[in-house]
Amino acid sequence: MEYNRILLKLSGESLMGDKQYGIDEVRLNQYAEQIHEVAQMGIQIAIVIGGGNIFRGLSGTSKGFDRVKGDQMGMLATVINSIALSSALTNVGQRNRLYTAIRMEPVGELYSKWKAIESMEKGEVAIISGGTGNPFFTTDTASALRGIEIEADAMLKGTRVDGVYTADPEKDPNATKFQTISFDEVYKRGLKVMDLTATTMCKENNLPIVVFNMDIYGNLKRLMQGENIGTVVK
Numbered sequence: 001m002e003y004n005r006i007l008l009k010l011s012g013e014s015l016m017g018d019k020q021y022g023i024d025e026v027r028l029n030q031y032a033e034q035i036h037e038v039a040q041m042g043i044q045i046a047i048v049i050g051g052g053n054i055f056r057g058l059s060g061t062s063k064g065f066d067r068v069k070g071d072q073m074g075m076l077a078t079v080i081n082s083i084a085l086s087s088a089l090t091n092v093g094q095r096n097r098l099y100t101a102i103r104m105e106p107v108g109e110l111y112s113k114w115k116a117i118e119s120m121e122k123g124e125v126a127i128i129s130g131g132t133g134n135p136f137f138t139t140d141t142a143s144a145l146r147g148i149e150i151e152a153d154a155m156l157k158g159t160r161v162d163g164v165y166t167a168d169p170e171k172d173p174n175a176t177k178f179q180t181i182s183f184d185e186v187y188k189r190g191l192k193v194m195d196l197t198a199t200t201m202c203k204e205n206n207l208p209i210v211v212f213n214m215d216i217y218g219n220l221k222r223l224m225q226g227e228n229i230g231t232v233v234k
């Protein structure tokens with residue numbers, strides 16, 4: 001697969017690094033350096049980050065939170081992570097622009113497909129924060145949505161496992177990894193590497209997903225250079 005424009009999804013939870021909560025500066029800077037490296041190769045990059053290191057709407061409901069309010073907190077958590085990444089990218093010399101799904105100037109500009117594309121064409125990394133702006137969705141679904149909107153060649157799901165397995169590799173030591181897998185096979189086997197809403201959006205709009213381990217330094221560049229790491233879902 002050749003990549004000219006990518007949507008990179010970063011897990012909020014991975015941003016914690018070795019910490020129990022919040023943002024680990026070392027991990028954050030490693031992400032920024034790797035993104036800068038790939039941007040310098042001329043690849044257009046949009047980024048969507050989760051918020052699981054700070055707050056997840058569903059975890060709030062068990063403590064009595066209203067789901068919609070909890071999800072709004074979760075979406076704001078993705079904005080916090082995005083501001084941190086924006087700052088880290090600036091520190092490594094990478095121009096970038098922060099977009100928000102809901103109006104929040106001067107934190108970021110209100111997202112639109114055209115503004116994000118214009119940024120990327122100018123060599124800026126477009127950080128698209130705030131999820132879809134709606135409760136009951138996940139950051140994976142927001143990534144699928146934004147990836148389709150900005151006409152990315154693929155959605156790269158950077159996570160803490162190195163691909164899609166026959167079963168959750170964190171629970172089943174006998175699970176084996178797929179090099180590629182079809183969307184239909186993901187449904188048939190009930191694989192839970194992304195939620196169904198996100199998977200269905202990608203399938204219906206022909207956006208391939210690449211699941212890879214973003215926590216191994218250099219993996220993003222390896223992938224862009226065509227190395228066979230991770231799993232392609234298409």
Ligand SMILES: Nc1ncnc2c1ncn2[C@@H]1O[C@H](COP(=O)(O)OP(=O)(O)O)[C@@H](O)[C@H]1O
Pocket residue numbers: 011013050052140158159160161163164165166167168169170191192193194
């Ligand atoms: N079939 C599978 N193949 C790979 N990972 C899976 C599979 N089923 C479940 N997972 C889990 O999905 C996680 C990756 O999804 P991610 O969205 O980054 O995590 P989270 O849901 O914690 O934010 C992995 O840590 C892994 O434990």
Ligand SMILES: O=c1ccn([C@@H]2O[C@H](COP(=O)(O)OP(=O)(O)O)[C@@H](O)[C@H]2O)c(=O)[nH]1
Pocket residue numbers: 010011012013049050051052053055056057058070071072073074075077078130131132133134135136137138139140142
């Ligand atoms: O379009 C969206 C995207 C995210 N969220 C909320 O934001 C939280 C953080 O996102 P997620 O759990 O997907 O992040 P990750 O697992 O990648 O850290 C979710 O739990 C939801 O509560 C939401 O309501 N709508």
